């Protein structure tokens with residue numbers, strides 16, 4: 007039985023990209039429970055984070071006042087010092103004046119390229135949109151980014167380049183219409199439990215389920231085939247499947263000739279990907295590769311779902327393209343039960359990219375450097391847009407470390423723990439002339455700030471929209487008031503712009519949505535009024551009479567033809583492998599979320615944490631004479647950490663697994679800042695390490 011509440015408010019879950027609808031019970035202006043509401047993605051279901059992850063909003067540790075670093079206190083970890091010893095409280099008026107004057111000073115001295123901004127994808131579309139408009143129009147910089155660079159930007163880039171839109175093609179529930187499902191690079195049971203429930207249902211109904219992952223996952227219990235692939239070899243597996251499908255004549259000739267280009271060049275590039283080669287490189291037996299290829303090509307419709315095990319590699323864009331090529335080859339695009347489904351990690355990472363918070367990309371994926379696009383935006387926004395393409399977040403951190411970026415404005419991102427090479431991030435933040443951090447809690451990143459701004463929780467204390475992993479914009483409603491002087495993110499940007507002499511013309515969140523609909527054709531038919539009336543809608547929504555777009559490319563491709571992309575595989579670096587014999591995979595666990603700033607406040611979730619451990623195969627432990635629970639040193643080319651070893655049969659020999667949830671184990675210290683050359687995404691899923699006993 008639910009404890010009686012004063013009121014119940016329905017909104018959208020603040021955690022993963024599934025976009026589950028939640029009802030919160032409120033008593034005395036505090037959230038006292040959460041339960042599933044009926045939404046198109048969740049049908050009343052919630053996972054453990056959705057049910058028990060709300061305590062953060064009531065936490066006494068919330069930031070409630072703007073804070074200014076006291077004179078002479080060096081930047082860096084508080085190391086147990088009370089916040090008020092390092093920062094003093096201020097009014098909004100004072101703090102915004104200080105930030106505006108510092109921005110003017112840096113602009114005068116170095117120009118707009120010396121300022122960058124990193125925005126949170128846990129914020130609303132409206133706030134993220136306001137942020138990019140503020141940074142571009144009020145400051146004049148295009149160096150703006152959000153968390154996609156650290157996770158799914160390779161998916162967005164490859165999908166947009168080859169098909170037209172950087173987003174999932176089909177709705178989540180459509181997996182129930184698939185006859186074959188490939189889940190690759192995803193521990194969906196832990197990261198997207200509600201979507202995993204649909205996949206299990208589909209498998210129980212008779213769909214062929216194939217799991218491709220370097221470590222064993224619970225979902226594999228429902229699978230016909232589990233391919234424990236060697237880390238970093240996905241391109242080889244999927245290219246070999248494609249070659250075999252072509253050799254057997256199982257490809258969709260009509261779809262290819264009618265809708266695609268680049269087929270012949272791509273086919274020629276597949277010569278090296280023989281079944282023997284694929285078996286040797288990936289560790290997957292060739293008979294299994296043949297059977298999986300047959301199911302995918304002939305037992306249609308077939309869907310491919312993936313998470314960050316595909317994207318967080320130096321060759322993440324190649325990995326995603328190998329999946330897209332396979333879907334085009336077999337005509338598994340633009341149809342019910344088919345398609346390509348990147349599963350987004352943060353509740354609004356899809357929206358963050360859609361509303362233009364990325365260098366060179368204006369809202370609705372419109373290119374900043376297209377003269378007609380620029381003219382239209384400059385007319386509507388009444389500002390001069392930056393004349394240079396800015397930098398991605400990983401590049402901004404590196405430029406700050408090298409003294410080229412002088413100011414960063416970081417909103418709701420704990421960069422010290424979420425970016426690669428944590429030591430280099432700390433060095434970068436220390437060197438900045440000015441760092442503004444806006445968040446709901448004091449984080450390790452905020453400890454380096456000159457100014458800390460208290461934010462309202464986007465999911466529970468603001469009104470706006472989130473876009474889930476199936477492109478669906480859904481409302482998030484104000485459930486309780488923000489604590490103290492905390493303000494919605496968009497309010498801060500609007501006020502700061504005013505201080506800098508630019509009126510953004512945005513009075514509230516609803517006004518911002520109108521602005522978005524004016525400038526981005528994919529949102530033209532959207533408004534808060536419509537979403538209140540009709541529920542969530544999937545973009546593109548080109549007009550008020552459009553019901554949104556359930557399945558992309560059902561009527562063809564926006565550029566006329568989809569493109570095959572030639573991909574290559576670089577091979578293993580045998581020298582590095584000899585020096586660092588283990589492949590470390592950094593991922594997530596069910597009861598935690600990212601750097602745990604929110605989930606660590608839940609007494610329920612704390613009970614089931616796995617803790618700061620590194621999982622290791624028992625045979626490797628025997629070979630290294632390591633006991634279960636022993637603390638060892640992990641070393642990589644980037645750094646070293648101490649970690650407690652946990653024996654685990656779910657990881658194969660030569661592979662280690664840990665998470666980035668725990669401050670006691672700063673796993674990203676080990677990840678070198680080796681980035682995908684196109685999207686600048688780090689390789690969190692294949693860091694070479696060695697182990698030393700301590």
Ligand code: SF4
Pocket residue numbers: 019020021022023024025026048051052053054055056057198199200201
């Ligand atoms: Fe929230 Fe994702 Fe869990 Fe749904 S599956 S309740 S959106 S964390």
